[in-house]
Amino acid sequence: MPEEKKFYLTKEGLERLKKEYADLKELKLAKTKGESPKLLHSEDLNPEYLVFQEDISFLQSRIIELENIFKNSAMINAPKKEKQNIIDLGATILVEVDGQKDEFTLVGSLEANPTIGKISNESPVGKALLGHRVGDAVIVSSPIQTVYKVKKIKYKIS
Amino acid sequence: MKEFLDFFINTGTLKRKFRKGWLVHQIKNSESTAEHIFRMAIIAWILGSKKKLNLERVIKMALIHDLCEVYAPDLTPYDPLLPKNSKKALEVLKKWPKFTPSLKIKKYKNKYKSELEGLNKLISKLPLSLKAEIKNLWLDFEKGLTKEGRFVKQVDKVENLLQGIEYWKKYGKIQHRLWMRWIKEIIDDPVLLEFIKVLENKFC
Numbered sequence: 001m002p003e004e005k006k007f008y009l010t011k012e013g014l015e016r017l018k019k020e021y022a023d024l025k026e027l028k029l030a031k032t033k034g035e036s037p038k039l040l041h042s043e044d045l046n047p048e049y050l051v052f053q054e055d056i057s058f059l060q061s062r063i064i065e066l067e068n069i070f071k072n073s074a075m076i077n078a079p080k081k082e083k084q085n086i087i088d089l090g091a092t093i094l095v096e097v098d099g100q101k102d103e104f105t106l107v108g109s110l111e112a113n114p115t116i117g118k119i120s121n122e123s124p125v126g127k128a129l130l131g132h133r134v135g136d137a138v139i140v141s142s143p144i145q146t147v148y149k150v151k152k153i154k155y156k157i158s
Numbered sequence: 159m160k161e162f163l164d165f166f167i168n169t170g171t172l173k174r175k176f177r178k179g180w181l182v183h184q185i186k187n188s189e190s191t192a193e194h195i196f197r198m199a200i201i202a203w204i205l206g207s208k209k210k211l212n213l214e215r216v217i218k219m220a221l222i223h224d225l226c227e228v229y230a231p232d233l234t235p236y237d238p239l240l241p242k243n244s245k246k247a248l249e250v251l252k253k254w255p256k257f258t259p260s261l262k263i264k265k266y267k268n269k270y271k272s273e274l275e276g277l278n279k280l281i282s283k284l285p286l287s288l289k290a291e292i293k294n295l296w297l298d299f300e301k302g303l304t305k306e307g308r309f310v311k312q313v314d315k316v317e318n319l320l321q322g323i324e325y326w327k328k329y330g331k332i333q334h335r336l337w338m339r340w341i342k343e344i345i346d347d348p349v350l351l352e353f354i355k356v357l358e359n360k361f362c
Contacts, residue, residue: 055290055291055294058294061304062303062304065304065305097339098253098254098335098336098339100253100254100256101256102256103259104343109308109346110302110308112302112346113266113302114343114344115262115265115266116259116262116263116266117259117262119343119344120346121346122346122348123342123343123344123345123346124342124343124345124351125342125343126343126346140339140342142338142342142355142358143358143359143362144334144335144338144339144358144362146335146338146339146342
């Protein structure tokens with residue numbers, strides 16, 4: 001049997017999903033009972049869940065998906081101090097590429113959002129950067145080659 | 159039926175809404191939002207069929223992902239760097255736009271807010287269940303909540319890349335090296351990465 005895909009999550013990302021899971025379970029329970037859940041009147045509720053509540057099958061499939069994520073999740077922790085000079089998941093990296101400076105944080109696929117600088121460890125650039133240190137020139141190879149010069153590595157996670 | 163007619167008339171305006179990214183590149187007869195949606199839905203369906211995905215959800219999501227642009231502005235990654243002077247704009251386009259982490263987050267939130275408002279306005283008169291379905295699909299696309307959402311979000315970028323490379327071949331006005339660099343930072347889906355490799359080998 002093929003190995004199940006691992007979902008790498010930061011502590012913050014895992015907590016957000018757990019909160020969503022608890023809220024969706026409550027909404028589903030109330031929906032099946034035909035009640036108006038207390039949660040709907042809470043200011044704390046993410047407005048997106050109200051949309052999910054309209055579609056019970058989507059609500060259910062999202063709950064199953066979250067359960068699968070929890071079953072196969074692995075937490076991203078900061079490495080030991082002596083290894084914090086090496087790029088690993090959770091690292092925030094300052095790079096220079098084509099003469100421009102940029103900053104990425106390397107995360108798992110589920111938390112990736114390149115628009116805000118969160119790059120997936122499964123993207124070609126994310127994969128290439130893993131394991132490198134400050135001063136390394138990382139080549140992302142293909143017909144068109146790009147060189148990422150690693151300028152700084154820091155771990156903002158605990 | 160009146161609410162559907164009004165909705166179809168409004169969505170039809172995307173046939174003539176030309177994508178801002180190409181306008182700033184001064185591409186002649188550039189594509190409209192509806193044309194982008196059309197090919198994106200085809201790509202999502204065909205490449206999506208190589209994965210274990212709910213294809214109905216995938217195709218619907220591709221079809222609705224930019225409907226918000228009936229009312230919301232079409233923003234490019236270069237905003238707010240672009241000057242009004244078109245010659246100066248071409249200079250800006252020679253580099254990939256880079257922003258500080260806090261500005262990236264601010265831009266992202268502003269875009270999300272204006273697009274959500276646009277979508278809400280467009281679907282406001284539709285029946286509740288349809289309104290909920292469209293909003294659910296759009297939120298999934300924006301937030302990458304499901305595997306379908308994460309896939310379609312990346313297909314959007316891949317269609318954009320393909321169009322950019324085609325324009326580069328035809329007009330030479332696109333910085334294709336920067337585009338290929340960008341796509342390798344943002345795509346992590348194995349099927350789409352395989353497709354990009356084929357595209358790169360053919361054109362670059």
